[in-house]
Amino acid sequence: MKFFSAYSIKRKLVLLLVALVTITLLLQGSILVYSDIKNLKTDIVESLTVLALAIGSMSRAAILFEDARTGKRILSSLEDERQIDFAVIYKTDGQIFATYSRNKTEKLKPPPFDHEGQMITKRGIEIIKNIVLEDEVLGKIYIKANLNQMESKIENQLVLVIGIFSVILLISIPISVLLQRFISEPILSLAQTAQKVSKLTDYSLRATYDGKDELGVLYSGFNEMLTQIQNRDQTLEQYRSNLEELVNERTRELEAAQKELVSKEKLAVMGTLSAMVSHEIRNPLGTIRNTVFNIKQLISKSNYALEPELDRIERNVVRCDHIIEELLDFTRLQEKNLEPAKIDSWLNELVDEQPTPDEVIITTSLKSEAVVNIDSESFRRAVINVIQNGVQSMTKVKPGKQSDQSEKKDMRLTVESRINQGRVEVVVTDSGEGIPQADLEKIYEPLYSTKSFGVGLGLPIVKGIMEQHLGGINIDSQVGVGTKVTLWLPINEGN
Numbered sequence: 001m002k003f004f005s006a007y008s009i010k011r012k013l014v015l016l017l018v019a020l021v022t023i024t025l026l027l028q029g030s031i032l033v034y035s036d037i038k039n040l041k042t043d044i045v046e047s048l049t050v051l052a053l054a055i056g057s058m059s060r061a062a063i064l065f066e067d068a069r070t071g072k073r074i075l076s077s078l079e080d081e082r083q084i085d086f087a088v089i090y091k092t093d094g095q096i097f098a099t100y101s102r103n104k105t106e107k108l109k110p111p112p113f114d115h116e117g118q119m120i121t122k123r124g125i126e127i128i129k130n131i132v133l134e135d136e137v138l139g140k141i142y143i144k145a146n147l148n149q150m151e152s153k154i155e156n157q158l159v160l161v162i163g164i165f166s167v168i169l170l171i172s173i174p175i176s177v178l179l180q181r182f183i184s185e186p187i188l189s190l191a192q193t194a195q196k197v198s199k200l201t202d203y204s205l206r207a208t209y210d211g212k213d214e215l216g217v218l219y220s221g222f223n224e225m226l227t228q229i230q231n232r233d234q235t236l237e238q239y240r241s242n243l244e245e246l247v248n249e250r251t252r253e254l255e256a257a258q259k260e261l262v263s264k265e266k267l268a269v270m271g272t273l274s275a276m277v278s279h280e281i282r283n284p285l286g287t288i289r290n291t292v293f294n295i296k297q298l299i300s301k302s303n304y305a306l307e308p309e310l311d312r313i314e315r316n317v318v319r320c321d322h323i324i325e326e327l328l329d330f331t332r333l334q335e336k337n338l339e340p341a342k343i344d345s346w347l348n349e350l351v352d353e354q355p356t357p358d359e360v361i362i363t364t365s366l367k368s369e370a371v372v373n374i375d376s377e378s379f380r381r382a383v384i385n386v387i388q389n390g391v392q393s394m395t396k397v398k399p400g401k402q403s404d405q406s407e408k409k410d411m412r413l414t415v416e417s418r419i420n421q422g423r424v425e426v427v428v429t430d431s432g433e434g435i436p437q438a439d440l441e442k443i444y445e446p447l448y449s450t451k452s453f454g455v456g457l458g459l460p461i462v463k464g465i466m467e468q469h470l471g472g473i474n475i476d477s478q479v480g481v482g483t484k485v486t487l488w489l490p491i492n493e494g495n
Contacts (some may be wrong), residue, residue, distance in 0.1 A: 071098030393432025
């Protein structure tokens with residue numbers, strides 16, 4: 001069937017329709033011819049039987065009176081029946097009484113006198129009937145007929161069937177050509193649309209068909225497939241256009257994750273370092289401090305002038321002890337004891353207690369009149385750390401330069417309290433040198449510091465304290481102008 005698959009759908013449909021009509025006509029013609037042949041044979045047998053009974057009835061007297069001439073004359077009446085070729089009348093003992101043959105030159109041998117009935121063969125039809133008079137069998141009549149008449153009728157029937165078959169077949173071909181369009185044209189249109197989509201790569205094209213049959217379902221499925229492909233391409237195009245943005249976003253996420261990982265590693269290292277520093281350094285510092293105290297006592301009794309050197313040793317011991325305390329505070333979690341406090345009066349007392357250089361002017365503007373829940377010790381440490389950072393920023397002398405009073409600008413530090421956006425803000429503003437933008441992004445990283453002393457844990461500790469108070473810290477700074485640090489807290493809801 002490979003040759004059939006190479007044909008176009010139009011030709012296939014026409015061939016199928018013509019083949020269907022041909023097979024139908026052949027079946028109907030065959031059934032009709034077979035039925036006619038059967039009916040013709042039945043009619044011939046019946047007519048010959050009637051004729052044989054009639055001949056037998058007319059021959060009874062001739063047989064009774066042994067009148068063979070009359071019997072032969074009776075058989076000669078069959079001359080008008082052209083389908084009868086041979087006839088014989090038998091007596092009861094089987095002897096031939098009279099015969100008839102249409103072909104005088106052909107000698108036919110009568111059949112034996114031993115049966116009754118009819119027989120149909122390819123050569124003709126044979127009939128044998130008893131000649132009866134008052135239930136007494138006088139003899140038998142045998143008639144043999146040819147099939148020429150039947151064959152002639154069959155030929156005429158075949159000619160008629162073939163003629164009708166040819167006419168119907170000729171009519172069916174143009175009708176098949178017309179009918180195949182209802183199937184082939186929608187399919188060819190769909191194929192053309194598919195080729196155009198493949199060639200132009202344009203998935204916005206659609207195939208149109210108004211029918212609701214199986215072809216309509218095929219068209220609907222094809223258009224739905226194009227819609228899905230078009231949506232997929234649009235999504236891919238959108239992802240392609242946003243790929244750079246997505247890559248940048250993923251890069252930022254990876255950098256943030258890396259920073260967090262580095263921060264956690266630093267915290268782990270700091271935990272180990274803090275434990276070691278506390279155990280290995282703090283005890284010797286305590287011993288040094290006690291020794292310095294004892295030396296002071298001895299010197300005071302001996303009037304030696306070594307007090308400045310001893311004071312310097314003690315200041316550095318205190319500084320080292322402060323660094324150890326920062327390390328421990330950063331790495332250990334301390335439970336906070338939050339209590340309500342009037343923030344304005346609390347800040348006023350804290351600022352008054354702070355020792356500051358003579359050249360630094362501290363002013364306050366405490367106008368919040370708010371009550372907040374704070375852990376007094378930890379929050380004190382956070383505010384003091386911010387104030388000390390501001391003072392150090394203003395009094396810092398750059399390396400390689402001597403302090404000159406004429407070059408110093410106004411060193412002013414302001415402490416404010418206010419209500420802003422439903423929260424209490426403590427704002428500390430200094431007029432120091434400011435923080436560069438590059439350093440401003442790293443000030444909350446542990447162990448990061450731009451100072452010549454300390455370990456860079458001041459602001460990380462302040463940030464942790466504010467988060468424990470459910471608050472936060474914001475820092476705005478401009479190089480050469482100063483820094484503003486805002487510590488904010490939620491307002492006590494009971495007040």
